Amino acid sequence: MSGGFERLLDSVVRIDVSELNFEDGARRLDASIGSGVILSQDGLILTNAHVVGPKAVDINVTLASLERVNAKLVGWDHWTDLSLIRLNPDEVKKRSLAFKHAEFGDSEKLYVGETVYAVGTPHGLTRTVTRGIISNNNRYFEDTEGVDGYETGNFNSWLQTDAAINPGNSGGPLVTEDGRVVGITSRAYLGANNLGFAIPSVIAKRIVAGLVKDGTITRSYIGIIPKALQDLEGFYDLAANSGVLVDSVESGSPASNAGLRAGDVILAIDGKKVDGRFPEELPMIQNMIASQPVGSTLVLDYKRGSREDTASLVTARLDSRMGEEWVSDTWGIGVRKVSRAFARENQLADDTGVLVIGVQRGFPAEVAGLARGDIITKINQNPVASLDVVRATDAAYSAKPAPTLFEVQRERRVALVVLKP
């Protein structure tokens, strides 16, 4: 065993997480187990966004020494399924806890067939090492609800490995023989044989830097859904390996406002030629757009039919479909703010309202007939512009319970219900 690998083993941790969920219309704690890797002597740990996210209320880290210590969330980025936590420095100091930290390797240099190891906590089995090879070093897939309902995978490709990856491996490192971290193990096909996936270190390094600096990763949004041109070059009369097809343009987006339409082929972004011939090339192009500072001007050269044209647009901030969540204990209802992306996807007029994500049986909301999937648009005839409107009405109701009129959008229908004490 190399010295680097030994050092790596001392930097891998088990993470026990308690998460607060509102999906039953009540406060419920869900416990889960994942893995992580220590990146620095001041206790930064990299893991998956689906292991530790903003809903985590208790993060307990088991070090290689088997000592346990609490940690706090530094920031997360569900788009790349990465999350950064930090060990409680006071406790580390007080208890003189010792640990090593890992070094990143270069995922770009990996070759298919190269031996790699996954280290983590599969099914709670702390400090498990499995071995395999790189099966594919440029795997592409998107998962629109991959991280607890949050979008993921649009801006990165994945390493595929046949090292055994099981639930609980998530967030652990994928390493080369010298113990360098080339990926963060994040998912596997359950029921398949050894089809595991990791986020390449080249992506992870950039996300870590961003999260340390700002606690979040801000991306630019222009509102196009790209599609690989594969087999369509002839139809669009293009040279091979040039351009990316616009499959869809989101209404009201910068791209839509700049006049882009589905079926256009983007040839260059800010004068830089783009090549979206294969699906594997799309994350790079998406990432190139997303990496621009929000509010920057992008010049797109595109082809429509036989005509070539240029459009200039100003990028907006990329938002998730998932809004802030909250629960009312009095009404027995969990809600999530309708986001602009959610409104757009569901063809709602605007982002007014909160989505019901759960109701508790026998509580006023359920008794009145509110159900999961309803969108509460008005309470006592006031539009629900923010969660604060719901919180304020709930506070007033708790202080002095009185019948309260809810207007909800249910599919295309408007229903009125009264919540009573």
Next chain:
Amino acid sequence: MKFPAFVLAAALCAAGARAADLTALWAERVKCTVAVEYVTQTELERRPTVAYGTVVDTQGTIILPSAAIDLRVSPSQIKDFKVYIPGDPDGTEAEYLGRDAYTGWHFVRASASIRGRLVPVTAFAGPEAARETGLADEVWGIGIRNKDEDFVPYILQSHVALLQLLPQRTAIAQQEVAGPGLPVFDRDGRFVGLGASSFGQTFLEFSGAEREGAPVMLVNLEESSAFLVAAEVLPYIGRTPKNVFGRPLAWLGAYGLEPMDREVAAFLKLASHSGAVVSEVLEGSPAEKAGLKAHDIILGVDGEPLPRFRPDRVVVDYVERLIAAHSPGQTMTLSILRGSDRVELKVVLDEEPRLVREASRMYFERIGFSAREFVYGDAVARHSKAGDLTGVIAHLVKPNSPADLAGLRPDDWIKEIDGAPVADFASAAQRLSEIDKDAARTETVLLVNRGSETAVLRIKLH
């Protein structure tokens, strides 16, 4: 000692007389019932369906319940109607006349050759005063077995347990009393109602996995315990549609009516009222022209307040039937609550825009899908401008066809064919036929709209 024997004999005798009586009544009344078989023929399959109907006149007119024929299917795709006299394995051809919007009934006409063997149900109507069914009345009706049993008729018997407005006056018997669409009679053989669709009943299902029993709702499709009372049937049996589409159809354009429940009424200080909330007002509709707004609450129609129903949601059917009872061009007055204001609106009803079942369609064998004309309802369903009726709908996609493999899905809205916008059905049909027939063609590219997104689909032809 002889006394009990005498009583027993008398009892037997009475029972025998009653039974013979009922058998005779039944045998005579079976003649107003038929089984109707038809075929739904799509591009890919032929699917036979059997329904039961009641003869309503001497011209061989038969009414079938609303559920007998799927409303989304185009009348051009339902064919080969046959009428079977119960117990006779040989059917005779019949003609589909269409559906009446007010009653929901489908009308079918038997061929002249068997009309002599049919008796209209009106022959058993009895005087109007005697028609009303009362609680606990003994009632009986007719059921019909399946085709492999030659549609033999049988008798069902029960007592009325409950009378409800749903919104039609509906009697609910203690057990199944007739096949849906088949008649119900009283003890004297007078027609008292028509079998309605049956209600679901909840049972507990036990299995290895569910040892404590899981509730399941079962609906008996062959027999029903509910029937529409005669007064909801006899006045309307003459509503034979003028055409298979049942036109003219009155149109208001208030979309997604939702009942106002008692709690909401109390909150809005409308304690005694019933009402229906308007979810959306459709673009260009009579309702929009008259000034109806989304979120208005309809409290009354033509000067009459909406009655309260149990359950509340029945009020929606009630309003929809009121609209269907009108003709296009007639005026309907709506009493509205808007915010805290009362508003009276006079709406001149219009003819319902072309429906999906009336839309033109065409199948393209090589590409492997059928295109359907884009109609008003499609624009409503897709949140698009009602004026924008361009494009066509992918109606049916043949499994594993080039269209299917390229990712075309039923209900995709095809906006462009080979980069050129689709103006209307006729031009799309022409272009797609040309592509379909052109053996030299290796691909066609469609731009489709699906939900809030679009997709470019390359269909590889071979």
